[in-house]
Amino acid sequence: MALFKMPSLGADMEAGTLVEWLVGEGETVRRGDIIAVVETQKGAIEIEVFKNGTVSQLLLQPGETVPVGTPMAEIDGGAAGEPAPAAPAPERAARLSAKPAEPERPVATAPPPPRAKAGERVPASPAARRLAAEKGVNLAALKGSGPGGAIVSADVLAAEQPAKLGAAPSRRGLDMDEMRKAIAAAMARSKREIPHYYLQHSIDLEAATTWLAEANAERTPPERLLMAALFVKATALALKQYPEFNGHFVDGRMERSESVHLGVAVAIRGGGLIAPAIHDADTLDVGSLMAALKDVTARMRAGRVRSSELTDPTATFSSLGDRGVEGLWGVIYPPQVALVGFGKVLSRPAVINDQVVPRPQVQVSLSGDHRANDGHRGALLLNAIDKLLQSPEAL
Amino acid sequence: MTEDEIKAVLFEEITAVAPDADPAAVPEEADIRDALDLDSMDMLNVVAALHDRLGVEIPEADAPAFFTIAGGVQYLASRLH
Numbered sequence: 001m002a003l004f005k006m007p008s009l010g011a012d013m014e015a016g017t018l019v020e021w022l023v024g025e026g027e028t029v030r031r032g033d034i035i036a037v038v039e040t041q042k043g044a045i046e047i048e049v050f051k052n053g054t055v056s057q058l059l060l061q062p063g064e065t066v067p068v069g070t071p072m073a074e075i076d077g078g079a080a081g082e083p084a085p086a087a088p089a090p091e092r093a094a095r096l097s098a099k100p101a102e103p104e105r106p107v108a109t110a111p112p113p114p115r116a117k118a119g120e121r122v123p124a125s126p127a128a129r130r131l132a133a134e135k136g137v138n139l140a141a142l143k144g145s146g147p148g149g150a151i152v153s154a155d156v157l158a159a160e161q162p163a164k165l166g167a168a169p170s171r172r173g174l175d176m177d178e179m180r181k182a183i184a185a186a187m188a189r190s191k192r193e194i195p196h197y198y199l200q201h202s203i204d205l206e207a208a209t210t211w212l213a214e215a216n217a218e219r220t221p222p223e224r225l226l227m228a229a230l231f232v233k234a235t236a237l238a239l240k241q242y243p244e245f246n247g248h249f250v251d252g253r254m255e256r257s258e259s260v261h262l263g264v265a266v267a268i269r270g271g272g273l274i275a276p277a278i279h280d281a282d283t284l285d286v287g288s289l290m291a292a293l294k295d296v297t298a299r300m301r302a303g304r305v306r307s308s309e310l311t312d313p314t315a316t317f318s319s320l321g322d323r324g325v326e327g328l329w330g331v332i333y334p335p336q337v338a339l340v341g342f343g344k345v346l347s348r349p350a351v352i353n354d355q356v357v358p359r360p361q362v363q364v365s366l367s368g369d370h371r372a373n374d375g376h377r378g379a380l381l382l383n384a385i386d387k388l389l390q391s392p393e394a395l
Numbered sequence: 396m397t398e399d400e401i402k403a404v405l406f407e408e409i410t411a412v413a414p415d416a417d418p419a420a421v422p423e424e425a426d427i428r429d430a431l432d433l434d435s436m437d438m439l440n441v442v443a444a445l446h447d448r449l450g451v452e453i454p455e456a457d458a459p460a461f462f463t464i465a466g467g468v469q470y471l472a473s474r475l476h
Contacts, residue, residue: 216455221443224455226435269415269432297436321434 002051003071009040009310011334012185014153016040017065018072027055029075034306036072041182042274043175047307053077067154123150179272187331194249194332195370201382203389205345205360211392227345228319229290231362233395234388235317235340236260236281242381244373245338245366246314254337254372263313263333264293266300274300275316275333276309286395320344327363337369338378340385401471405464408444412437423465438462451475 144151263275319342330339350359460470
């Protein structure tokens with residue numbers, strides 16, 4: 001028997017609300033199946049199960065809000081040695097988080113709360129502090145259940161009117177206010193904890209532009225490629241070459257990932273963004289990457305996010321597209337250690353064979369976490385992306 | 396199809412890509428990418444949907460016609476008649 005637990009779907013998530021079960025007791029599930037919908041600050045997330053078996057008991061009712069790590073269901077079977085299912089998604093043997101459905105550090109992912117001296121701040125997680133301020137709960141009056149007695153959001157919620165927790169959340173869709181809070185928490189943590197450094201490089205796109213125009217001339221509109229697909233592929237291949245930029249910084253050390261699950265920043269119309277993982281992006285051809293980009297863009301905007309897409313990204317890709325500006329300097333999404341940003345493709349003067357000629361160019365940037373990697377290797381990473389984009393036919 | 400019918404189809408496909416957008420409120424000569432905040436993926440999706448729905452070949456070189464409502468309607472009208 002295994003317990004299916006409330007997963008941690010982001011650095012700042014402490015609790016989730018079950019919206020609905022998509023399976024019933026006695027049903028057989030296979031790894032990768034979506035079995036529940038959980039409401040978080042990032043909207044209603046489709047939660048995947050990470051083992052084969054039979055749902056023997058559902059432990060939560062829709063509407064219940066529980067902390068990360070709380071058992072949600074019991075799953076029997078799926079004994080060791082059972083053949084892996086024909087997974088609908090590519091096999092993710094090297095998934096960074098070995099047990100994504102059983103997060104071990106639901107609280108430790110938040111910065112350690114400072115020890116309070118007499119008359120100083122009460123130890124509490126940033127999320128709990130924010131929640132307490134919103135709900136008018138006095139932190140000093142609470143007993144913390146987090147590490148070192150720190151107050152976590154669950155403590156604040158417990159001190160509040162219990163009736164409020166039973167309110168049924170929406171089935172689908174995005175709550176933009178909550179998403180803004182989630183972005184604020186993650187980005188504030190990033191800027192607080194991660195010593196960012198930044199590199200910039202200009203890449204000539206004559207070869208890529210020519211190749212793309214020729215490729216698209218033979219394709220119908222639904223099959224056409226965008227330059228972004230080439231950028232994603234080149235970035236993923238370069239991250240594979242320079243693994244110190246691909247993984248998570250956890251408990252004071254870098255955990256490299258064998259797989260490149262590239263988080264692709266998707267702007268939500270009207271504000272906000274999500275960076276879901278395109279799994280094994282380095283192994284997909286550009287046509288498949290284009291299809292994946294279309295798929296995640298459409299689903300993110302409709303508020304249909306899968307849990308693995310939020311937990312798995314090993315680095316972030318951000319492209320401002322053709323209506324953006326020349327360059328961007330991204331904020332790393334913890335616990336990742338790098339973000340690669342692309343500006344808008346522009347025709348710029350370039351010196352080729354001592355002649356100034358107009359060439360399509362793009363500014364690519366790297367935001368690196370100095371705890372995990374350095375500028376020299378970062379420069380090699382950006383140069384690798386450049387080199388890869390000079391041979392687009394090989395991508 | 397009349398131009399009004401073509402325009403209605405174009406509006407439907409824009410709205411399918413950007414549900415919050417109101418293409419009818421945009422001047423017909425305005426760049427809808429700016430007016431409705433449509434990126435290259437959105438524009439590709441609009442053109443792809445029109446291709447599938449109307450069976451019109453739209454070479455990539457012609458896609459800029461759809462940057463305005465007037466341009467898009469005129470392009471489709473010339474291909475459908």
